Amino acid sequence: MLSFDIRSLEHHGVAVDAGLSPDDSIWQEEDPRPSGPLHVTGRLSTAGAGRYYWHGRIEGDVVMPCRRCLTDAAAHVTAEEHMIFVDADDEEADNPDVFPLDPRADEIDLRPAVREQWLLAVPGFVLCAEDCKGLCPTCGIDLNAGECGCPARVSADSRWDALRALTNVEGADEPVQQVKQKRRSGGKSR
Numbered sequence: 001m002l003s004f005d006i007r008s009l010e011h012h013g014v015a016v017d018a019g020l021s022p023d024d025s026i027w028q029e030e031d032p033r034p035s036g037p038l039h040v041t042g043r044l045s046t047a048g049a050g051r052y053y054w055h056g057r058i059e060g061d062v063v064m065p066c067r068r069c070l071t072d073a074a075a076h077v078t079a080e081e082h083m084i085f086v087d088a089d090d091e092e093a094d095n096p097d098v099f100p101l102d103p104r105a106d107e108i109d110l111r112p113a114v115r116e117q118w119l120l121a122v123p124g125f126v127l128c129a130e131d132c133k134g135l136c137p138t139c140g141i142d143l144n145a146g147e148c149g150c151p152a153r154v155s156a157d158s159r160w161d162a163l164r165a166l167t168n169v170e171g172a173d174e175p176v177q178q179v180k181q182k183r184r185s186g187g188k189s190r
């Protein structure tokens with residue numbers, strides 16, 4: 001359970017130690033969800049009238065396609081943060097760093113804060129292994145499983161050479177003149 005009775009917080013804080021299921025209704029469709037229950041710990045306490053403070057930690061795993069070979073790869077995610085919850089009519093409720101609470105609510109639901117923390121902590125990409133060889137750009141075979149018969153890959157540099165040759169042919173003299181003009185006017189302005 002990640003909901004806490006506000007009355008129970010009035011005089012002392014409460015320990016937070018709960019799991020947030022990957023099937024919980026708090027997750028949005030496009031969220032990268034944890035592969036198992038997200039472990040949420042910490043302490044929730046009052047920070048003055050209508051204000052609550054959670055110093056907490058989340059820990060879980062995410063499974064995403066490897067950036068290079070697209071097979072499923074897991075990453076361990078942890079984050080530790082301080083969060084402040086205030087009544088929605090508090091002047092600070094507009095601050096993006098605080099979570100507004102319905103002033104009539106008798107419970108604090110930590111799930112939106114946990115979800116936000118998780119989304120910030122999940123890596124933008126994962127690799128199945130640091131030395132993952134990726135997919136062959138020609139035939140698409142997973143090169144971790146073995147070499148394919150494709151000719152040696154063209155390096156990025158020589159591909160740029162081909163592009164440069166093409167642009168040089170098309171507008172041979174123009175770029176040079178533009179550079180000269182810029183130099184002249186640039187000298188005056190200083």
Ligand SMILES: [Zn+2]
Pocket residue numbers: 066067068069070071127128129132133134
């Ligand atoms: Zn990989």
Ligand SMILES: [Zn+2]
Pocket residue numbers: 136137138139140141148149150
């Ligand atoms: Zn290949």
